[in-house]
Amino acid sequence: MESSSPSVPFPLLQTPVESNYRACTIPYRFPSDNPRKATDVEIQWIDVFLNSVPSFRQRAENDTTVIDAAEKAEKFAQRYTEILEDLKKNPESHGGPPDGILLCRLREIVLRELGFRDIFKKVKDEENAKAISLFEGVVKLNDHIEDEGKRVENLVRGILAGNIFDLGSAQLAEVFARDGMSFLASCQNLLSRPWVIDDLDTFKGKWLNKSWKKAIIFVDNSGADIILGILPFARELLRRGTQVVLAANELPSINDVTYLELHNIISKLKDEKGYLAGVDMSGLLVANSGNDLPVIDLTNVSPELAYLAADADLVLLEGMGRAIETNLYAQMKCDSVKVGMVKHPEVAQFLGGRLYDCVFKYNEVVN
Template sequence: MELQKYAGSILLPDTDVVFRNIKNAKRFAIDIGGSLTKIAYYSTVSHRKVLYNAEKDSAASVDGKDYQYESSETERLHFVKFETKYIEHCLDFIRNHLVFSKESMAGKSIKATGGGAYKYAELIQQKLGLTVEKEDEIGSLIKGCNFLLRNIPDEQFSYSRHEDPEYRFINTEPHIFPYLLVNIGSGVSIMKVEADDKYDRIGGTSMGGGTFWGLGSLLTKAKGFDELLQLASEGDHRNVDLLVKDIYGGDYSALGLTGGIIASSFGKAMHHGHTKNDDSPGFSEADIARSLLFTVSNDIGQIASLYAMLHGLKRVYFGGYFLRNHPVSMHTISFAINYWSRGAVQALFLRHEGYLGAIGAFLRGAEECDTEKYSWGENYAGSSGLQSPLPHPPVGGWPGGTIDQLEIDRCDQQLTFFPLLAHPEEYVPDAVDLTKDKEARDYWLSCFESSLGSFVNRAISSQPNSPDSKERANKFRDKYLQRLHNLKNHPFAYGNLTVRSLLDMREHCLNEFDFPDPYLQQKKLENENALKLLKNHLDFLDGLDYNKRQETLIRGVLAGNVFDWGAKEVVELMEKGLGFKEAADKLQVRPWLHDDLDAWINRQQQSPYRCAVIFLDNSGCDVVLGIIPFVRELLLRGTRVVLCANSKPALNDVTAEELTMLMKQVTAVCPIISKHLENYTLCIRESGQASPCLDLSRLPLSLVDEIVQWGCDLVVMEGMGRAIHTNLLTPLTCDSLKLAVIKNRWLAHRLGGDMFSVMCKYETGSKKVSGEFSITNSVSTAAS
């Protein structure tokens, strides 16, 4: 096969703007479709990590005393799209950057799927010198789909153009099977998926995207698929289609058909001319395109509905070139499915549906991606989102414009659902979706933007010995600011827009520019100061009677929770010097905004809990003077305690590694803590989180196994991020205690309180959320 037969292209850029971290790429796969080529590659990303208890090293150390940075690596998967007509230059780029620059890949094979895996097999071998291992297209699609459903939050959604919001993100974990996968390419394939290794192609139709594009090219002057879709969005199909009311003068009640239902696609074309004029109603090319879109979509929707109902399936996922997250296509498919199934079948779409085949092909034989050992998560600093491809400036021979890519990072372990969720299939971490609440969305986007300067300054000051810290901090600012502005126009870009997602995105951008823990020095200082007060505080508590001690312990947790560098209005107080007693004095006077303190004290007078799992928040006074005395009380009552802290840094939240070191210092002050640590009745565990918030659908499997083994019957969550922004409305099968101080004036007013209002929410197991903070009342307020 001669290379000249293939179309040339513009030169791809010799830069990491499109192919990020290309120099460290190790393995890749390719999915070649008729229109788009998707390239998948695996890389390791180096970044800074704090090495604790290191010997003094002034060149690498932050403060020259107790710790220094070491190099760490994150495993990352990258997926990038290109048009297939540029296949030659894509392969040239791969050859120059992914193959021949890597001796370790010499003589190896490349995984390939899609029709182009056969069509271009010889070209790939000639260009790359690699053996082409062709992977089954259907199997790759399904493997990729299952991978995304399990690993990417808010991956799936329903779409309705005339509802607010248009996008509704659906949670089906932990039960993703069974489902129907309808892949709409040139034609349509329909697959029934019952398990990872149990699926069948049960049908299809030749009326697919190729039909729409082909007939559209014959009937209109549209020059491409996207132009044809745009044309369809501007048209009115009623000028071309024959409706029920055109035949009967209105509804056909005997058969339950409304007048607006299409009786015959293109039926009016028999009677009217092509161009509108004064003498004939006619119809436009836009009307033709709209009618054609409805014709194809209704056909696909009806067939998919029939297959779904025949096999008793409620969920149908749609993917393929015909959709590519185009609102017009998704709307017509959704309408057709709803109509033909009478609402019994749900049409669902995937944010990254274009990558299913590439992901599936890549996963074949990729040991580093073993889904039995690791979970994955979207990297918000590097991924484009739904309807919001990332802009990039002109570089080299590459024109400025947009790119479409997905990046996901490997977690250190397998993550799974918290076993004590009352309704895991309904679990959503966030109490509010900002896509549904414009007032809250505008406020929080503005809030995060206005506080950005302080994070830039904190990042710079955290690495005083680094000559490029200011440059990297400014790049962090620019990237995060670009993300915030993009979300103003595309709030659905990364799934549900929430306070949690905005916090996570900020952490991802900080890590992107090598600021893994900007508050490290601050946390160390606050821990040291709080430890000096611990012994006297414990002695004070021991001098109180039982009921007074229980109340003081809860007040102590709340007072400690005031110390939060993520709360803009509290930062000023902390910078001036805020003491533990001063913080306690600022708490709302009882009755609190939500006040279950008496119920909690009454429960404590009964039999002790077997095992309590506590999800921690901040370092310093929060953990040392708030949580540790509270834990000590539980231990004295005979309760095993599991302290769950972040796996990775976020703001001034304590990490599990930091907590382990801190508890060694606490043991010198408190023999009770020392004894229980030695007996393993007090344990420190990673929560699997790298966020100020808490997602109970992504906890380490090892932690979940221990929770089940020890019979946990109490869960404590503290802080705004864990107990208000997330999980305020989450019912558990065991008792729960949610404690937080509201340190945002806008949020406090929305909840009916003021600054330093207190949330003390105690619920018995399996109790549904009701009353003042019910789902209907709180979904637009409690975590907005």
């Protein structure tokens, strides 16, 4: 089952004619390439998805909501592998030529056809529970930073540290399964600045001298990412009087948080007065983005999100899928931030950075 929502363009995206919008950041092929022969970049990225098949098969095997899960997980692995190998031989097969969006889409289609709806649910629930128990302490650490510029930087570092909980990366899935991940250790171990794209100092300056009336934040993963990274940042915006809309997936994909899960998380974090660690939450909304993948094409969002975004003056896209592998160069009609951690060596190579490097791209629109 795919998203049931009709799709409309995100209203703050400069029209494709104005900005030549392409959702995928990395060009997999050019018009001059032979349409019947896979490019080197296509093969490289097909291999990235091939390398992730074992971890997805293992998650599917352990899905207790699906009858004969082990057998169906093996069918998933075989079928998706065959599709990827087909694309290597003929890039026009299976709706190609392939890019990051199509490769994600095909994986989800195969999983859903076999009855797998949310193979990461168990680990998402576990990580959400851990992060909820740590939320108050993380917020207190931020609140104790009196210098506002330093506090903002600490909040951004929290977003980046939380974003490492990404089971779509084969390497990180292996590390997570073996060692788990510590949010505070991740904060301390971020690669040193300057990052591969680093507009943080400019953003800090604008933060101190500018007030946004409404922010749309496209969120990414469950666990530390949303709870210890994004929510403290959103809370700080709320405290400044900014209305905040958190846009989350309609349907599960990898360990991304869905809008229904996000509603549940917030209900557990807020107190009886409806406050989030002492901050009024009446200005916080959770929206269904209409998306069902770990990447996003901003020409296809839900009408609900489009309506809520119409008068926003800040857009933040978070995570490798939404802010780096797609939409890094998307031009907005308002101020925008793209923030995430680089978790594929292929992306690091494209950007000229390091594996686990950070991206903080800020664009101000002067009216």
